[in-house]
Amino acid sequence: MQEPSNVLDVITQLMFMAFLLMAFTGADARLRMYIWAKNIRVKMEEIKGYAEESEKETLEVLKKLNVKNADEIVRRIKEFFHISPVDIEPTDITKRMAHIIRTGQERWERLLSSSLPEDVPRAHKHNAMVMLEITNSLNTIYKIVRHYLLTSLKTNNFFLMMQLWMLMPMISKMSKTLRDALDTFKNCRPVGDGAGPLVAFRLLINKKRLWRPAKDTVAGEVDIEGRRVIVIKAEGPGATVGSPGEAVQRVVEELRGKVDLILTVDAALKLEGEETGQIAEGSGAAIGDPGPEKIAIERAATKYGIPLEAIVIKMSAEEAITDMPEKVAKAVDLVVQKVIERVKELPKGATAIVAGIGNTCGVAQ
Structure with missing residues (x-):
């Protein structure tokens, strides 16, 4: 029978050789990427759930306000985006930025106002606008996270995956906050x-x-x-x-x-x-x-x-x-x-x- 110390030595040597083998073949990095990707997918599905809940509740509010084509409005606004003005030429950049922001806001208002009954109070309209904005934000967050996850897997980019994994707790927390904010604005409570x-x-x-x-x-x-x-x-x-x-x-x-x-x-x-x-x-x-x-x-x-x-x-x-x-x-x-x-x-x-x-x-x- 072998001495316990000899058995431990053999186990230690095997573990060391396995570590060297994984290091030289890159298996350790692939294992870590697999674990990170699994964790990111769990958080990403949570964010997807928040986005779907936000879209569902926003639709319910719009339908209660008798908005025509509510599904179409939500579909269009959740994919809406803003393009930042050119910043390498700073002349009048704030005026250009204000114009772009105002253009987007007016576009949203026209889409909603054109389908709203005339007797809907302005406060209800503003609350619906914010709910649409939350839906847009959650949808954008989900798509960005999905993009970087799939890109890192497609290109086998260890560092991109690691950065995304490290940022996911903050991204997930902010997404949950946006989801919670939906109820606040839906019921018009002070924030x-x-x-x-x-x-x-x-x-x-x-x-x-x-x-x-x-x-x-x-x-x-x-x-x-x-x-x-x-x-x-x-x-x-x-x-x-x-x-x-x-x-x-x-x-x-x-x-x-x-x-x-x-x-x-x-x-x-x-x-x-x-x-x-x-x-x-x-x-x-x-x-x-x-x-x-x-x-x-x-x-x-x-x-x-x-x-x-x-x-x-x-x-x-x-x-x-x-x-x-x-x-x-x-x-x-x-x-x-x-x-x-x-x-x-x-x-x-x-x-x-x-x-x-x-x-x-x-x-x-």
Whole structure:
């Protein structure tokens, strides 16, 4: 009978030889690719399920609104895409980007409006638009993941497969968040990103007048102890972000630059370790659009030398597009007080613009 130590030596040598054989033949890499591909397929099927559920629920909502050709509208919009403007020539890139974004939005609206009964409220239309956008996003995510998985298998690309496998937990998490957000927008409940519009709503309670300076955007005038404050937000309670940058720019021009402060209030993505509902103050325009709306505010402030300040409420990406957390709702009350205190620092007779940036789903004016 062999000694136990000899048996262990033999097993160790066999394992070492097997390892060398796999390393020289590439079998280890193929085994890892097989395991990664299996894990990616599981996550990919989950994303596919989210996309199908989103499409199904969106169809149900459209049919409840008596939309004609609902199936055709969903089929066309879920495959809709935007082509970014040429960026090697930066001249007027933001104008070109704004034009492309607006063209896409108007195309979606025409497709939906042409099939909607005339008596459907604007809020229901906006909510349906966001649900269509979520369906489009989930469908796009699924197709991109499938593309890179099949490409890595077809080309036997070890590194491409590895990168996709490493990114899948984040992609899967964001896809699930989009799926959860569908229920929030379907029932028109306030989202975390609605913190800015909610601050504006609180300020507009005692408004003197209300008007629309830009598409899907309202402005109201209030008085805070002798200071004139013009509050801007997206027009609710439907799910829309409006055009706050364009609105701020128009108001500033109408006032011929006689504005003492522009203050933007928005949600901001928190860093890991930060608390949800944490409030921070800074300078600049707090707005998360691709560029056109933000630069409109910056240009208006720079043209007339108007101080440009911001207050943000921090939250995660998941909290921003799903039901507003209690901590964010409580932080809104504190931000309202901070805005009032900041306005009171201005001399009496001064004029300030406060823009509540974000999706105004479930928040009126």
